[in-house]
Amino acid sequence: MSLDKIFEFFASLKLAVWVLCLSLVLVFFGTLAQEPLGLYLTQERFFQSFFVDYASMAAAVKKTLQMVGVYLPPSTAEQVLAAPRIPVFPGGYGLGFVFLLNLIASQIKTFELSWNKLALQAAHVGLILLLVGQLLTDMLALESTMHIREGQAKNFSELDRFAELAVVEVTNPEFDRVTSIPENVLAKEGEITSESLPFKIRVNKFYANSEVTNRDPNGTIQPPAMQGLGPQVTVREMAPETQMDRRNMPSVTIEASSADGSLGTWFASFWIQKPQTLKVGDREFEISLRPKRLYKPYTIELIDFRHDKYPGTEIPKDFSSMVRVVNLATGETRETRIYMNNPLRYGGETYYQASYDKDDQGTVLQVVRNPGWLTPYLACVVVSVGLLGQFLMHLVGFFTRRRNA
Amino acid sequence: MLGVMFKSFLLPLHTAIGVTVFLLGAVALRAGKIEVYEIPKEHAGHSHSGNSNPHGGTSEGSPHGGAPMAQPSIKVGKQPEGWRENPTPGAMRAASYLVSNAEGTEAEMAVIPMPGMANIELQLVNMWREQAKLPAITEADLGTQSTAVTIAGEQGKLFDVASTEAVLGGKYKARILVAMLKRDDFTWFFKLTGEDAFVASQKANFLSYLKDVSFEAPQLPAGHPPMAGGGGGMGMGMGQGMMGGGATVPPGTGDQPKWTIPAGWTEIARSPFLVGKFQVTGDGGAKADINVSMSAGDGGGLLANVNRWRGQLSLGSVDEAGLQKISAPLELAGLKATLVDFAGEGAENGNAMRCVGAIVSQSGQTWFFKLLGDATLVAREKEALVTFVRSVKF
Numbered sequence: 001m002s003l004d005k006i007f008e009f010f011a012s013l014k015l016a017v018w019v020l021c022l023s024l025v026l027v028f029f030g031t032l033a034q035e036p037l038g039l040y041l042t043q044e045r046f047f048q049s050f051f052v053d054y055a056s057m058a059a060a061v062k063k064t065l066q067m068v069g070v071y072l073p074p075s076t077a078e079q080v081l082a083a084p085r086i087p088v089f090p091g092g093y094g095l096g097f098v099f100l101l102n103l104i105a106s107q108i109k110t111f112e113l114s115w116n117k118l119a120l121q122a123a124h125v126g127l128i129l130l131l132v133g134q135l136l137t138d139m140l141a142l143e144s145t146m147h148i149r150e151g152q153a154k155n156f157s158e159l160d161r162f163a164e165l166a167v168v169e170v171t172n173p174e175f176d177r178v179t180s181i182p183e184n185v186l187a188k189e190g191e192i193t194s195e196s197l198p199f200k201i202r203v204n205k206f207y208a209n210s211e212v213t214n215r216d217p218n219g220t221i222q223p224p225a226m227q228g229l230g231p232q233v234t235v236r237e238m239a240p241e242t243q244m245d246r247r248n249m250p251s252v253t254i255e256a257s258s259a260d261g262s263l264g265t266w267f268a269s270f271w272i273q274k275p276q277t278l279k280v281g282d283r284e285f286e287i288s289l290r291p292k293r294l295y296k297p298y299t300i301e302l303i304d305f306r307h308d309k310y311p312g313t314e315i316p317k318d319f320s321s322m323v324r325v326v327n328l329a330t331g332e333t334r335e336t337r338i339y340m341n342n343p344l345r346y347g348g349e350t351y352y353q354a355s356y357d358k359d360d361q362g363t364v365l366q367v368v369r370n371p372g373w374l375t376p377y378l379a380c381v382v383v384s385v386g387l388l389g390q391f392l393m394h395l396v397g398f399f400t401r402r403r404n405a
Numbered sequence: 406m407l408g409v410m411f412k413s414f415l416l417p418l419h420t421a422i423g424v425t426v427f428l429l430g431a432v433a434l435r436a437g438k439i440e441v442y443e444i445p446k447e448h449a450g451h452s453h454s455g456n457s458n459p460h461g462g463t464s465e466g467s468p469h470g471g472a473p474m475a476q477p478s479i480k481v482g483k484q485p486e487g488w489r490e491n492p493t494p495g496a497m498r499a500a501s502y503l504v505s506n507a508e509g510t511e512a513e514m515a516v517i518p519m520p521g522m523a524n525i526e527l528q529l530v531n532m533w534r535e536q537a538k539l540p541a542i543t544e545a546d547l548g549t550q551s552t553a554v555t556i557a558g559e560q561g562k563l564f565d566v567a568s569t570e571a572v573l574g575g576k577y578k579a580r581i582l583v584a585m586l587k588r589d590d591f592t593w594f595f596k597l598t599g600e601d602a603f604v605a606s607q608k609a610n611f612l613s614y615l616k617d618v619s620f621e622a623p624q625l626p627a628g629h630p631p632m633a634g635g636g637g638g639m640g641m642g643m644g645q646g647m648m649g650g651g652a653t654v655p656p657g658t659g660d661q662p663k664w665t666i667p668a669g670w671t672e673i674a675r676s677p678f679l680v681g682k683f684q685v686t687g688d689g690g691a692k693a694d695i696n697v698s699m700s701a702g703d704g705g706g707l708l709a710n711v712n713r714w715r716g717q718l719s720l721g722s723v724d725e726a727g728l729q730k731i732s733a734p735l736e737l738a739g740l741k742a743t744l745v746d747f748a749g750e751g752a753e754n755g756n757a758m759r760c761v762g763a764i765v766s767q768s769g770q771t772w773f774f775k776l777l778g779d780a781t782l783v784a785r786e787k788e789a790l791v792t793f794v795r796s797v798k799f
Contacts, residue, residue: 155445174446177441178440179440180439185438192439214491220574232503246769274492
């Protein structure tokens with residue numbers, strides 16, 4: 001096939017129609033797959049991939065058949081995770097990428113520098129901007145949560161679904177130095193060095209999900225590590241969680257070693273909230289595995305959480321958090337109320353009211369950082385202007401022809 | 406001509422867009438690298454509500470997400486020498502410690518506040534005896550099983566259960582020391598378990614701990630109305646709206662799922678540990694209560710809960726086989742549910758009583774619907790309970 005034919009293929013309107021039809025099918029099956037596979041696995045397998053694999057698609061198809069009365073044993077998330085990833089259908093990234101190529105190629109093909117075509121070109125550029133903007137959002141946007149109790153102030157949010165091994169040097173009386181090792185580095189189970197640490201860390205075993213219990217000192221089960229709390233626990237590897245209201249509880253066993261030799265094996269886990277102390281010479285470190293923290297240069301204090309209901313009913317009327325933002329660097333202090341559709345925008349982040357403690361004395365804010373948040377607005381303006389221009393040109397042309405007829 | 410020039414310009418332009426996108430993607434992947442940064446000093450305080458948190462801030466409590474759990478709390482006077490906090494204290498514990506000797510022999514001391522637990526002392530003692538592989542005792546022997554002990558200035562009961570054979574790993578004898586104190590809506594258990602001789606050697610430390618411990622006063626938020634029942638109670642730990650001090654919640658307040666209340670049932674004030682409480686009356690002033698409660702996880706397990714209910718009807722515990730005989734699966738759309746039904750007699754007056762309970766598992770939570778009261782009335786209302794459970798929109 002010559003290059004011209006390839007170009008023609010990518011520039012064709014037929015391809016655009018195919019992509020849109022396949023997108024409809026993908027959204028349909030992706031929606032149904034959420035029931036057996038859960039939201040996060042479905043997102044990953046259907047929309048954040050170039051191809052949908054056979055096992056994921058089979059789970060969606062079985063669910064579809066079940067809805068029309070044909071019952072097949074439903075697939076589980078565990079089966080899908082274990083199955084080989086044989087591509088059977090284009091995924092979200094795949095369709096988006098082809099659509100982007102199609103838009104670019106068709107624009108190149110039809111490009112004419114004339115007033116007549118300008119509006120149409122603008123509409124195409126707007127669509128390209130929209131696609132690129134969504135890709136940017138997907139890659140750069142970060143969603144974390146900040147849980148604050150009334151009267152408490154916090155300067156970090158947490159990525160609940162990502163773990164970090166935090167090695168915090170507490171030697172300096174003025175500040176703590178955090179060395180954060182993310183879970184994808186731990187999962188490689190290799191050797192880790194950092195200039196901030198006077199010792200090397202070797203990851204012996206990383207458990208993406210685990211169950212930790214007290215160890216019977218008279219039992220025969222070997223402890224996962226010999227230092228700190230290691231000898232007091234046993235650990236069991238668990239299948240990854242797929243339910244929305246549950247999360248993985250990762251654990252890790254590490255061995256620390258300095259130039260003088262091994263400093264022993266250590267065990268850290270989401271199950272163990274208390275940091276363990278490791279001393280090297282006159283330097284002191286605290287080790288813990290925790291949800292990845294995103295620190296802010298300001299603090300947010302929860303002054304009051306309100307959960308209003310309609311009088312005489314249990315129907316929620318409003319959830320709101322009265323917070324105080326204190327930024328010591330700028331000397332800024334301000335109080336604001338966060339409630340539905342009225343988030344707090346501060347420091348490049350948006351704080352939404354997301355959840356609350358059942359005793360109504362604590363709030364959970366969703367913290368969204370999205371550097372590309374303006375692109376959809378800009379894209380929509382460009383598309384609108386383009387389509388409006390195109391429409392007006394046709395309208396003017398129509399009236400001109402009528403007048404001349 | 407200009408058009409051709411512009412066209413030739415478009416390709417590199419779009420290539421540049423692509424390269425930028427991928428560069429930005431690479432920036433996003435920076436999240437997967439080791440980071441080093443400095444933060445202001447922050448340290449967690451000493452907590453005995455089971456929610457100590459690394460490097461300050463609040464923890465999310467429940468390991469599997471959702472709102473953090475509330476726990477009534479205690480204030481420790483003096484932690485005995487050699488006792489260290491348990492890194493994995495487990496659910497329901499207000500505090501937990503481990504103590505070991507040079508040979509590595511270890512014992513655990515757990516402080517567990519349990520709501521209710523009235524009239525089941527015999528079942529509890531027999532449960533501990535069973536753990537020590539000792540024969541069960543009868544009501545008549547119960548009085549000889551405990552001695553008086555001082556817990557936070559109040560008089561509680563101390564049970565000392567020692568095994569006569571090697572039950573720990575088939576090698577060592579076991580001893581269970583339990584101090585029990587009823588305070589308001591809670592029964593507090595201080596339980597030291599481990600190898601016989603070692604637990605005996607820790608008894609003095611255990612008694613000294615009991616003397617020095619104190620119950621924390623409830624910490625109500627500013628403007629919160631005083632709680633009914635008052636009197637000490639337990640401190641507010643984290644989350645989930647569990648209040649101490651014998652507080653009751655008027656009907657129609659607090660988070661409840663949507664349900665249809667059967668005719669004849671009256672919603673009444675409930676303790677903060679219940680999601681709902683109803684009462685129904687029958688002929689001759691007969692009464693039955695319907696309690697609705699919810700626990701994270703399996704709520705301690707079906708068998709343990711059924712045995713607790715059986716204790717309320719002066720019935721002995723059953724094992725898994727016995728449970729099968731008094732339970733049946735309950736058909737509930739898409740949810741796993743069990744219906745249990747058993748009859749006994751009231752602990753106070755010996756009247757014929759019956760209990761029908763529905764236990765429903767959904768989304769990592771377990772819901773308990775318990776109809777308990779006059780045997781005839783409960784038989785009449787059993788169908789209404791099932792209809793009620795089916796009406797719940799979880």
